[in-house]
Amino acid sequence: xxxxxxxxxxxxxxxxxxxxxxxxxxxxxxxxxxxxxxxxxxxxxxxxxxxxxxxxxxxxxxxxxxxxxxxxxxxxxxxxxxxxxxxxxxxxxxxxxxxxxxxxxxxxxxxxxxxxxxxxxxxxxxxxxxxxxxxxxxxxxxxxxxxxxxxxxxxxxxxxxxxxxxxxxxxxxxxxxxxxxxxxxxxxxxxxxxxxxxxxxxxxxxxxxxxxxxxxxxxxxxxxxxxxxxxxxxxxxxxxxxxxxxxxxxxxxxxxxxxxxxxxxxxxxxxxxxxxxxxxxxxxxxxxxxxxxxxxxxxxxxxxxxxxxxxxxxxxxxxxxxxxxxxxxxxxxxxxxxxxxxxxxxxxxxxxxxxxxxxxxxxxxxxxxxxxxxxxxxxxxxxxxxxxxxxxxxxxxxxxxxxxxxxxxxxxxxxxxxxxxxxxxxxxxxxxxxxxxxxxxxxxxxxxxxxxxxxxxxxxxxxxx
Amino acid sequence: xxxxxxxxxxxxxxxxxxxxxxxxxxxxxxxxxxxxxxxxxxxxxxxxxxxxxxxxxxxxxxxxxxxxxxxxxxxxxxxxxxxxxxxxxxxxxxxxxxxxxxxxxxxxxxxxxxxxxxxxxxxxxxxxxxxxxxxxxxxxxxxxxxxxxxxxxxxxxxxxxxxxxxxxxxxxxxxxxxxxxxxxxxxxxxxxxxxxxxxxxxxxxxxxxxxxxxxxxxxxxxxxxxxxxxxxxxxxxxxxxxxxxxxxxxxxxxxxxxxxxxxxxxxxxxxxxxxxxxxxxxxxxxxxxxxxxxxxxxxxxxxxxxxxxxxxxxxxxxxxxxxxxxxxxxxxxxxxxxxxxxxxxxxxxxxxxxxxxxxxxxxxxxxxxxxxxxxxxxxxxxxxxxxxxxxxxxxxxxxxxxxxxxxxxxxxxxxxxxxxxxxxxxxxxxxxxxxxxxxxxxxxxxxxxxxxxxxxxxxxxxxxx
Numbered sequence: 001x002x003x004x005x006x007x008x009x010x011x012x013x014x015x016x017x018x019x020x021x022x023x024x025x026x027x028x029x030x031x032x033x034x035x036x037x038x039x040x041x042x043x044x045x046x047x048x049x050x051x052x053x054x055x056x057x058x059x060x061x062x063x064x065x066x067x068x069x070x071x072x073x074x075x076x077x078x079x080x081x082x083x084x085x086x087x088x089x090x091x092x093x094x095x096x097x098x099x100x101x102x103x104x105x106x107x108x109x110x111x112x113x114x115x116x117x118x119x120x121x122x123x124x125x126x127x128x129x130x131x132x133x134x135x136x137x138x139x140x141x142x143x144x145x146x147x148x149x150x151x152x153x154x155x156x157x158x159x160x161x162x163x164x165x166x167x168x169x170x171x172x173x174x175x176x177x178x179x180x181x182x183x184x185x186x187x188x189x190x191x192x193x194x195x196x197x198x199x200x201x202x203x204x205x206x207x208x209x210x211x212x213x214x215x216x217x218x219x220x221x222x223x224x225x226x227x228x229x230x231x232x233x234x235x236x237x238x239x240x241x242x243x244x245x246x247x248x249x250x251x252x253x254x255x256x257x258x259x260x261x262x263x264x265x266x267x268x269x270x271x272x273x274x275x276x277x278x279x280x281x282x283x284x285x286x287x288x289x290x291x292x293x294x295x296x297x298x299x300x301x302x303x304x305x306x307x308x309x310x311x312x313x314x315x316x317x318x319x320x321x322x323x324x325x326x327x328x329x330x331x332x333x334x335x336x337x338x339x340x341x342x343x344x345x346x347x348x349x350x351x352x353x354x355x356x357x358x359x360x361x362x363x364x365x366x367x368x369x370x371x372x373x374x375x376x377x378x379x380x381x382x383x384x385x386x387x388x389x390x391x392x393x394x395x396x397x398x399x400x401x402x403x404x405x406x407x408x409x410x411x412x413x414x415x416x417x418x419x420x421x422x423x424x425x426x427x428x429x430x431x432x433x434x435x436x437x438x439x440x441x442x443x444x445x446x447x448x449x450x451x452x453x454x455x456x457x458x459x460x461x462x463x464x465x
Numbered sequence: 466x467x468x469x470x471x472x473x474x475x476x477x478x479x480x481x482x483x484x485x486x487x488x489x490x491x492x493x494x495x496x497x498x499x500x501x502x503x504x505x506x507x508x509x510x511x512x513x514x515x516x517x518x519x520x521x522x523x524x525x526x527x528x529x530x531x532x533x534x535x536x537x538x539x540x541x542x543x544x545x546x547x548x549x550x551x552x553x554x555x556x557x558x559x560x561x562x563x564x565x566x567x568x569x570x571x572x573x574x575x576x577x578x579x580x581x582x583x584x585x586x587x588x589x590x591x592x593x594x595x596x597x598x599x600x601x602x603x604x605x606x607x608x609x610x611x612x613x614x615x616x617x618x619x620x621x622x623x624x625x626x627x628x629x630x631x632x633x634x635x636x637x638x639x640x641x642x643x644x645x646x647x648x649x650x651x652x653x654x655x656x657x658x659x660x661x662x663x664x665x666x667x668x669x670x671x672x673x674x675x676x677x678x679x680x681x682x683x684x685x686x687x688x689x690x691x692x693x694x695x696x697x698x699x700x701x702x703x704x705x706x707x708x709x710x711x712x713x714x715x716x717x718x719x720x721x722x723x724x725x726x727x728x729x730x731x732x733x734x735x736x737x738x739x740x741x742x743x744x745x746x747x748x749x750x751x752x753x754x755x756x757x758x759x760x761x762x763x764x765x766x767x768x769x770x771x772x773x774x775x776x777x778x779x780x781x782x783x784x785x786x787x788x789x790x791x792x793x794x795x796x797x798x799x800x801x802x803x804x805x806x807x808x809x810x811x812x813x814x815x816x817x818x819x820x821x822x823x824x825x826x827x828x829x830x831x832x833x834x835x836x837x838x839x840x841x842x843x844x845x846x847x848x849x850x851x852x853x854x855x856x857x858x859x860x861x862x863x864x865x866x867x868x869x870x871x872x873x874x875x876x877x878x879x880x881x882x883x884x885x886x887x888x889x890x891x892x893x894x895x896x897x898x899x900x901x902x903x904x905x906x907x908x909x910x911x912x913x914x915x916x917x918x919x920x921x922x923x924x925x926x927x928x929x930x
Contacts, residue, residue: 142577179802291535315808
């Protein structure tokens with residue numbers, strides 16, 4: 001029941017609904033100060049008066065006052081009663097309502113995300129249950145910054161088997177995802193004396209930003225149909241490392257050619273530099289078996305980086321590094337300064353891999369994405385037989401050239417009109433290198449039932465006339 | 466069955482056990498190059514010869530060679546066959562075995578961890594199940610860098626209710642833990658022009674390291690029985706922020722006195738500086754109700770930082786910030802450059818709070834820790850009636866002065882002999898300020914059944930004679 005009190009010029013409504021009266025009184029008093037209804041410097045009613053007014057014990061009021069003095073809201077002046085602290089009152093800024101993110105288009109053909117509806121919820125829950133059941137109590141403590149041994153061992157085995165990575169559990173560092181992984185590598189490189197890192201001239205813009213934020217300078221390295229032009233690194237001054245996507249260049253799509261792989265390794269060995277191999281979608285190759293990771297060619301020069309974001313779900317925030325011995329200590333130091341994924345997620349993933357569920361999930365997903373790729377490419381070739389389609393051999397995105405008089409901006413706008421989210425290749429351009437106007441089409445994201453419509457609308461967008 | 470082949474001077478054992486013969490052949494060939502058994506520059510046997518030798522189809526061998534050429538292990542020289550790439554071969558460094566971490570002492574009385582055996586596994590699994598069942602597919606996508614709205618809203622409500630924090634969901638940022646939270650705040654402060662941050666002269670050493678790694682200078686601020694000497698900040702040149710532990714100074718234990726709270730706010734308002742309130746164990750106060758967070762006194766000047774590491778488990782890697790509007794954008798930018806906790810953990814925690822399970826868990830834990838605190842203090846007072854015991858009113862650690870002629874190093878060594886892990890106060894000293902030799906005793910870590918023995922052994926250590 002609401003009650004009013006008028007004392008010392010202060011007029012307040014306080015609701016006291018039985019039970020924990022002191023706590024409620026304190027809450028009401030704090031709120032009154034915060035909102036300005038109890039102005040700074042005003043005197044509080046004597047405890048006896050307020051107690052009578054509110055029909056509570058005097059001790060309750062005295063205790064509430066003492067608590068608010070301890071918290072700095074009130075000041076007790078010896079023999080003179082209790083006052084609202086002069087320095088405490090500040091009208092809290094009016095909070096804006098939660099930003100209503102604009103409604104996303106119905107069909108999302110932007111690259112970067114797998115089919116989220118296909119996340120194996122039941123399998124994951126079962127793995128969580130097993131992990132929770134079998135974890136020792138210490139597993140809930142502060143984790144080893146390198147990650148849980150269970151997951152490091154499971155990943156070392158998986159990566160050797162599936163990606164040809166030269167990995168032992170002790171060289172694996174578990175991260176919250178690729179952004180964190182890159183920040184850790186950047187920190188390690190900086191500690192190693194590196195200041196400039198080559199990055200592909202078409203790449204995820206966040207990667208350059210992460211390098212810059214870590215105090216490194218990102219320098220663009222050209223990309224052609226054989227992948228990154230690693231043979232040009234020598235000509236760039238003072239580069240100590242190169243971040244590349246050998247299995248499936250992102251976003252353009254070529255595989256790094258064999259002689260380029262060797263040239264990159266040769267450069268790293270000769271100069272004492274490092275290759276950062278971003279193997280974001282290496283599991284997904286359709287027309288032949290996956291190209292093994294280049295890390296195994298020179299495990300002492302290549303930092304291998306993988307992620308569950310494409311193979312399973314970005315929401316898991318799980319990634320991993322396999323680090324050369326000479327960078328291991330610096331990487332661990334960089335990792336110590338931040339946090340990693342929860343132990344429970346790590347143990348769940350270890351169970352998930354160990355039980356073969358991860359491999360099964362990837363095999364299933366590869367089949368689904370290959371079919372989507374085929375449908376997309378067929379539809380595009382039918383609609384625009386002359387358009388170049390790049391990067392279709394792997395992953396879950398392709399690059400499609402736009403009709404001659406259509407700009408990327410036009411295409412994105414036409415997509416929006418049709419409820420399709422599209423992204424221009426220009427979003428990924430870092431250096432000076434120019435390319436024809438094109439879209440980067442991600443075919444992983446739409447749910448299975450929505451895929452045909454999404455492709456049909458894309459084709460409509462590309463029909464320029 | 467093992468097979469040998471001797472061709473072109475190369476002698477290899479390859480095991481081919483039916484089935485996926487090409488894959489196995491490739492694996493064997495990679496391994497042979499890696500180990501040096503197939504030296505760089507050596508010529509591979511002709512496909513026909515090797516096929517006959519291994520009793521596989523010639524196409525299988527040709528495909529394996531082609532794959533290894535694509536991966537950079539082999540080189541195909543036109544008309545001259547296939548060779549091990551000159552630049553590929555590098556003996557991988559012999560991996561050390563997984564570092565056998567030294568076995569920890571049986572009883573752990575170091576501070577910083579709650580009772581890990583008390584993690585509510587069944588409740589957490591149920592919350593995970595509910596989260597997995599009710600999550601929309603988009604929840605598995607790339608997360609909002611601020612965190613999931615479900616958890617931000619649940620935390621805003623909880624923090625207002627339990628800690629008196631002035632929070633709305635939109636001002637909450639979810640982090641992987643306090644280390645990441647601090648790195649984000651440091652990044653935001655740097656963007657805001659801050660270069661020097663005051664930090665308590667007794668504090669977690671990792672915090673100063675994290676500030677330094679973020680490009681800030683940490684400056685020591687004295688601590689006495691009223692908490693951090695915030696009234697001294699004015700005298701330190703160019704300090705733009707202060708990281709303090711108002712509810713329960715870590716590790717010394719006092720609560721920041723009311724006039725100090727106001728002085729800190731006044732300094733922040735007057736100078737345009739910020740207070741970072743590290744509320745690591747604010748829920749655990751035993752002899753009176755918890756002291757509310759000071760953030761609510763000046764939400765526009767105080768960054769509030771909380772964590773599930775003490776209230777639930779460090780292994781969850783869940784923390785949160787409530788950020789003043791003027792730092793919100795910079796904090797979000799800093800957050801974007803790293804990763805956060807998995808969406809599933811966030812949704813599970815939101816369920817956990819929403820169902821009242823978190824509150825129940827904390828109430829239960831508070832009771833357990835208060836009993837432990839009572840037992841520990843009684844035992845210490847009985848054994849060493851003259852020793853000063855600090856910080857016992859809250860949290861899960863106390864500071865105990867050592868007998869006159871016992872150094873911290875001695876005490877830690879004596880503990881190890883008795884199977885008890887102990888930590889000296891000196892581990893937390895940052896500045897010049899000196900204190901008597903003392904131990905920081907964490908009473909949260911031992912499992913319930915081990916607690917009495919741990920305390921008895923501690924008392925034996927402290928019996929200097």
